[in-house]
Amino acid sequence: MSLELLVEAVVSGILLGGFYAAVSLGLSVAFGLLDVPHIAHPTLLVVGAYATYALAQLGIDPIAAGFMLMPAFFVIGVGLYRFYHALFERRGGDIALRGLAFFFGIAFIIEVVLILVFGVDQRLVEAAYIGSSVQLAGLQMPSRMLIAFALAGLLTLLLSTYLSRTFTGRAIKAVAQDQTALALMGADPVRIKQSAFGIATATCAIAGALLIIVGPVEPGMGRLYIGGTFCVAVLAGLGSMKGTLLAGLILGITESLVLTSLGTSWAPAVSFGLLLVVLAIRPSGLFGR
Amino acid sequence: SAHAQEKKPVRVGFSIAQTGPLSGAGKSGLLALQIWRDDVNGRGGLLGRPVELIVYDDQSNAATVPGIYSKLLDVDKVDLLIGPYSSNLTAPVMPMVKQRNLLLIGNFALDANARLRHDKYFSSLPSASADQWAAPFFDLAKQLQGKAVALLAADAEFAQTLAGGARNEAKKRGMQLVYDQTYPPATVDFSSMLRALRVKQPDAIFVAGYPSDSAAIVRAVKEIGVGDSVKLFGGGMVGLQNAPVMQSLGSTLNGVVNYHTWVPEKSLEFPGVSSFLARYQARAKDANVDALGYYLPPFNYAIGQMLEQAVTATKSLDHKLLAKYLHDNAINTIVGTVRFNEMGEWSQSRMIYIQFRALADKNLDQFRGPGKQVVVAPAAHKTGDIVPFAAARK
Amino acid sequence: MVKLSVNAIDAGYGAVHVLSGVSLEIRESETVALLGTNGNGKSTLMKCIMGLTPVTRGSIVLEDDEERIDLTTKSTQEIVALGIALVPEGRRLFPKLTVHENLLLGAFRAGARTEMQRNLDRCYAAFPVLRERSGQLAYSMSGGQQQMLAIARAVMSSPRILLVDEPSVGLSPMLVKQTMDMIGTLKRELGLTVLMAEQNFHETSRIADRGYVLVHGQIAFEGKNLQELLHSDLVKRHYLGA
Amino acid sequence: MRNWSRFLIGATLSVLLALGLTRFVGNEYFFFATYVVLQFIVLATAWNILGGYGGYVNFGASAFFAVGAYCAVALTQSYALALPLQILAAALVTGLLGFAVGALTLRLRGIYFSIATVAVAVICETVIMNWSFVGGARGTTVLQPAAPAFFSSYTRLLFFVMALLALLAVAFARFVETSWIGRGLRAIRDNEEAAESVGVPTLKLKLFAATASGALMGAAGAPFALYMNFIEPTSAFSLNYSVSALAMPLIGGSANWLGPVIGAILLAGTQQIVTVTISSELNVLIVGLLLVVFVVAAPHGILGLWHKLVARGGQRP
Amino acid sequence: MSAPLLQVGALFKRFGGFTALAAVSFDVPAGQRLGIIGPNGSGKTTLINCICGTLRHDNGSVRLSGVDVSALPTYRRTRLGLARSFQIPRPFYSMSVAQNIAVALEYGVGRRRVHASAARKEGLTVLDRLGLTAKANADVGSLTQVDLRRLELARALATQPRLLILDEVMAGLSSVEVDDMLETLASLNREGITIVMIEHIMRAIMGFSQRVICLDAGSIVADGEPAAVINSAIVQKIYLGG
């Protein structure tokens, strides 16, 4: 592999990694911080993608659509969490595993609703930055990947600042560890979790927009992203936003390098092998506590 | 036909994907078969009996197929069988029909009878093998003086089979494979691969991929470019026949040469096809399926016609008689007159290669007329000459 | 003038009745000791005040110059917002947050945020090891260090009334003294009102103004002042090893 | 002991019943459908040994299933081994895989372990995809041999074999559960360090459970290619197996060997029925609803619900 | 002469850059009652964790009856007669009190087939000793902190140890209860069980130990007769704050 190709591969990997981070950030909040076994997260990404598609049909720019959808997704997240809370958290028991099955069920149900509303065909969107590229220091980079990377960076920055600088943010970091203790600090654990889950879901609007900007979507696509998103969130060390970005980048660069060099078909084995290696060295992920 | 309704229906059984990755095409095919059922019943049914479709969703998962076909045969006791959509799902059915000596019309299964050589299998796919499928593309490459070929294929069943055919055909013509890679399913970003490929300066690039990859690759080609050496780009990209994909990609598709089964070009205007498509398109919106229906639907309607002609001619539902009839006679369908060879494949391949030309963005209707998807191979159906990739993209 | 009065409450866990007809009163700037051997309901009483365990009968009333509030109708957050804080039994820290983050969370309630820096300095001064280890995760602190953190975290909320459930558990004798001193100081300097469940009566008696003895979920004895308490038979029998 | 003898009698009767069914049920479809249900009984029971008793959630059940299936295929391709030997060999290989996964528990707990098993599954799938000897991504046809004299079709034989496997799996799970091993695993699930400090050899028990669980899952997959007459990676590594393996014990009740059996019959049975009745996108919906409703309505599985009802009924004079 | 029951030789343990144990060495002869004291965070719990194998030490050795057990996993050490209680109780939450004990009975001494009725009897004896009989069938979740500590001790006892290491089992007990517990421990010791006890309650340490070790910042700073250790200047300064 020539040096030029190597540099190009690394840069592509960084951009791709940004995309991986963007689709995983919400999971890092919902699963990493709140301990909600949110296996329906990838399906919500697909919902975000279809909602973006629907708005794009009306002539709205996909990125703008993603941002416009955030409040609605926040509300959806709040609703979903309330449902989960009423059915599981309030009743106690072994919620981790039952919650997992529950969210699987939710994912299946959402999938069917998507099929009924949008049909089973692939959907794409158009925009000026899709299919065009930018010349960057002699490298030609797809604009849509640059946008994915930029948005991932922005989201990471916003989320990690929010979590470490604000009282609510800190409460979000604490809420899964001891709810009673948090109540004793004067915070309502349920409301804290609810808004955190809302935030996590709101990121699905943006990330979903990225999903359909980057490639076509279909209703069952969420299943393909389960492994990847959970891999990123766990590799990060649950609950770390910066870790999520870094984990996304590591996976993106690895994949890109493998795809450029020979043996592209081994890319998944290399990425997930890397995950195993990292876990062997750091059993609780890169930034795990 | 009031009389026909009272009689025991003729049951035609099959599974077709209505969920999962194959469901896009599957649902459109199902609609076509339902239109055929309505048509045939309107004509008084088969042997004076109404036709009933017994359809199950195989969820695009081969593991459901043995159970479903056993149910069709042992419980529903269907009179006629159609295979599931796609090769992988057909494979588990073949031993069953062979063992029970039943007639099966395969539904777009590639080379499904190669191993078992069942004498009552007939294919609806207008190509007998991967080699045959890929051949016209390499003829075009030859025509453009191509010597170096790059091959990019998804790591999944159909794409791998087709890639095998492509390798053979390239070798036959003395072409050199300068790049030959398989990419994993769910690959998001193809720029790394295209860069690695570009370095090898191929004359032709053959891609075998599925809908999401196909769209992503076509876009990446526009963004990253494939280099000036490339005169022919395309091949076996599933998905570039789907209306929503074509509409969204628009001008990005210009110059791409891809396989197809039917497009609205003069040379393919077989009797009945336009009227079928008109009826299909009228029902497509309600059924939430592909709006144009150029790919699978005419051929699924043709499956119905094959059964219909054989049953009507032999006045029987006996599989042996039906198979014999299908082997011995030309079958008239909306996709042309078909003759089967001893393997049940079309004796004359009719896989076509089209080149996208002069496409604008955001316009579905442009695909409804001729000139946009010009048939460039094979010679028998050609409606235009191949234009080198770079020139066609201008 | 702040006063917290518990009026004839019953409480328990499902079928288990723990408290029956418990009444007591805590007035501004007092330090009240709550005594009673294992399992008699001291922690339960504190949880009732904080709204963590439901009260089945009776009322818990917080009175100040302006209003009377029945705490049994309030949620824990609302009770905390009124300026009542609890150092719970078993510490209940946020194990995977740092010492510093734990402390900052202590200042969550609106009334405490403005005084955060001052409270932080006060805590770090009282327990220097917390400053040294401010970046360490709480779970990896030693048992006693965790206890210090739990007390400091409660102080971070600028409480008017502080409930402390066995603060000396796991602390070295020297730190027990220091902790008691700190509670004493808070009381003197800030007029803090304290209700403290504690087995170490020897140290408790250095700062307590008066106390109650809880036996089998009922108030068995009320010492109106320290002397009364010191001379009670119950206390002698159970705490002074007569 | 009396419990065991009752179980043994039940087991023997079930074998005879299964054998009788292959003779007297005329409808071939019955065997196609029940084979699948039995296969899920094995899978769910096997999963429960590590996941339910030990609390280590294996999210890569599909890997064990598929590796078992492919192991059998590879052996048929090269040595034409008899079916029982194929199953044995598959169990051996997936047992080793289970051992490797068990070794992960040395350092990884909770969700980290689960994700590691996902990684193992992806790696296995990639290897198979690239292994042309067993057909790679294209899959390969594996034709059923002629049925042995006693059975009128090969599918009936497969049904009987799977019935035996299911019995074996259930008996084994029951043994584990009621023996010292089960009590040790339960202690591990509650608190591993405390378990170790009262003398529970945690690593050994976990390795044992992971190996046994893996071997049984592989055995469940071994006849898959013969059942299908074909095999390809996408359907063999289907997410469906991983989800079912944990959802079934959960729905049935994971504390008891009977739980996975009930869950498998219910969930796999419903899926079988729905596939050939409603048979549209709604079958996905039904699985989704079933999962949601059961985990909500029966927090300790159907068995838990049953015990609660019985207890309540018992109190009423 | 046979080797001492426990020999700890130059034990080191670091967490990241922080040294929790620095060259700790001491012997415990069979039958001794040893008390370990030391300021919070001085490394007492870490020491026990290293002795029992819950933590791997970085350097040094641990010998039981002369046999180096440094490389053995915890459960093997338990079966060699080493039992411990956790400072923060770690019961098996899904089991009843009696089942908690049953696990220890079954696994503690090698793995032996305990006859159900014999085990029940043995378990009851242990529970009886610690006053938990009434709660044998209770859910662990409903126990008070103090009962949880008793359960810790009971479970350790059920493994039939030769050496029992107790990490603050008396925290939170009132004086009377401390006396009860000391009585229990003394009788165990009379039966031949060697006991190492970590405690911050001076009354307990003084009433129980034949010998006292004081740790500070990961090193032994005093070792000897209880009275001598307690009165030494260093212990007064760092621990008692006298």
Ligand SMILES: Nc1ncnc2c1ncn2[C@@H]1O[C@H](COP(=O)(O)OP(=O)(O)OP(=O)(O)O)[C@@H](O)[C@H]1O
């Ligand atoms: N969650 C619970 N469920 C059921 N019973 C409980 C629960 N918590 C406590 N109890 C019971 O309530 C009684 C009183 O407990 P509480 O913790 O209030 O006592 P305490 O006086 O604080 O004792 P200690 O000195 O042990 O802290 C005990 O008998 C205990 O078993």
Ligand SMILES: Nc1ncnc2c1ncn2[C@@H]1O[C@H](COP(=O)(O)OP(=O)(O)OP(=O)(O)O)[C@@H](O)[C@H]1O
């Ligand atoms: N996992 C860990 N990571 C970092 N530091 C640790 C870890 N575990 C313990 N420490 C530190 O090691 C020191 C010794 O802790 P240890 O628990 O042994 O103290 P101790 O003597 O038992 O104290 P106490 O009497 O308060 O229980 C403490 O300063 C503690 O913060």
Ligand SMILES: [Mg+2]
């Ligand atoms: Mg208490």
Ligand SMILES: [Mg+2]
């Ligand atoms: Mg300690």
